[in-house]
Amino acid sequence: MKPFDYHSPRSLPEACLLLAELGAEAKILAGGTDVLVEMRKPGSYSSKAVVDITRISSLKGIGESGDAILIGPLTTHAEIFHSRIVEQYAPLLKAAVAGIGSPQIRNRGTVGGNLMNAAACADTVPPLLALNATIKLLSSKGERSIALSDFFIKPYATVAQRDEILVEIRFPKLPANARSSFVKLGRRNALSIARLSVAAILVKSDAGVITDARIVTGAAFPKWQRVLEAEKVLIGQKPSRELFDAAGKKVSEALISFTGRRWSTEYKEPVIAVLVRRSLEACQ
Numbered sequence: 198m199k200p201f202d203y204h205s206p207r208s209l210p211e212a213c214l215l216l217a218e219l220g221a222e223a224k225i226l227a228g229g230t231d232v233l234v235e236m237r238k239p240g241s242y243s244s245k246a247v248v249d250i251t252r253i254s255s256l257k258g259i260g261e262s263g264d265a266i267l268i269g270p271l272t273t274h275a276e277i278f279h280s281r282i283v284e285q286y287a288p289l290l291k292a293a294v295a296g297i298g299s300p301q302i303r304n305r306g307t308v309g310g311n312l313m314n315a316a317a318c319a320d321t322v323p324p325l326l327a328l329n330a331t332i333k334l335l336s337s338k339g340e341r342s343i344a345l346s347d348f349f350i351k352p353y354a355t356v357a358q359r360d361e362i363l364v365e366i367r368f369p370k371l372p373a374n375a376r377s378s379f380v381k382l383g384r385r386n387a388l389s390i391a392r393l394s395v396a397a398i399l400v401k402s403d404a405g406v407i408t409d410a411r412i413v414t415g416a417a418f419p420k421w422q423r424v425l426e427a428e429k430v431l432i433g434q435k436p437s438r439e440l441f442d443a444a445g446k447k448v449s450e451a452l453i454s455f456t457g458r459r460w461s462t463e464y465k466e467p468v469i470a471v472l473v474r475r476s477l478e479a480c481q
């Protein structure tokens with residue numbers, strides 16, 4: 198590992214000032230489960246300074262504000278898993294963090310780090326997109342809020358500037374009649390990154406008709422997004438296996454129209470359709 202300067206600010210103003218001063222030389226450090234792996238790769242790491250934000254207590258925790266849930270970026274996956282608020286209002290997020298890495302990774306890794314690292318397989322991205330989350334970024338130049346759907350450019354690339362700190366994740370509470378799920382397919386059951394994943398939310402009327410449907414895939418499209426074509430198939434219909442199969446087919450069609458046919462299509466085309474059907478069945 199190359200030598201670097203280590204900074205450990207105790208407040209957001211201090212951290213913003215440091216990042217402004219250090220410029221492109223600095224790297225923000227949260228749980229370090231992505232950063233340290235990167236820093237240890239020979240020849241691949243250029244940052245000369247690390248700004249460890251873990252002493253900034255205002256960046257931790259989960260709270261409610263009216264109809265919204267607020268999550269601090271330094272909240273660990275384990276804390277999200279054990280949160281009663283998340284369990285009640287965003288169970289698909291709980292399901293997603295349950296499968297991240299190992300207990301050690303879940304105790305150390307943060308939701309903010311997962312979003313900012315922006316790996317295609319990042320498990321918190323599909324559920325947070327399905328929840329219509331927005332995020333707040335802060336730097337010495339000011340603060341801005343953006344929809345998570347506008348945040349990602351492609352895997353490992355976001356619209357965040359190098360000196361911007363993610364300070365808040367916010368999303369509306371799911372209504373009591375919403376059902377949600379997160380399904381992840383890996384090469385094995387534990388300590389495995391997603392080959393494909395699906396986050397789904399279904400809301401039904403008292404008559405059993407689907408009134409709201411949200412489907413987001415992980416590690417499938419070049420950029421994460423809700424698959425509106427598939428959601429449209431579901432709205433106004435009563436759940437059935439045939440309907441869920443039709444929605445799954447729409448997702449694989451959308452995937453192929455984005456990526457074209459390539460070496461992995463033979464595998465992904467049927468598998469994503471089945472994962473979508475399973476995730477919708479799990480919303481029943």
Ligand SMILES: Cc1cc2nc3c(=O)[nH]c(=O)nc-3n(C[C@H](O)[C@H](O)[C@H](O)COP(=O)(O)OP(=O)(O)OC[C@H]3O[C@@H](n4cnc5c(N)ncnc54)[C@H](O)[C@@H]3O)c2cc1C
Pocket residue numbers: 224225226227228229230231232233234250270271296297298299302305306307308309310311312313314318319320321361362363364388389390391
């Ligand atoms: C063995 C192993 C297994 C893993 N398994 C999974 C898995 O199953 N699923 C999965 O999704 N991920 C997995 N990961 C990846 C990793 O654990 C997660 O992405 C984790 O959430 C990263 O959080 P962190 O706090 O460790 O981030 P860090 O490593 O500290 O930072 C990650 C990136 O985010 C930036 N950053 C962090 N916080 C902020 C902030 N508040 N504002 C601005 N920038 C910030 C950093 O500069 C860096 O670019 C695994 C990693 C390992 C080592």
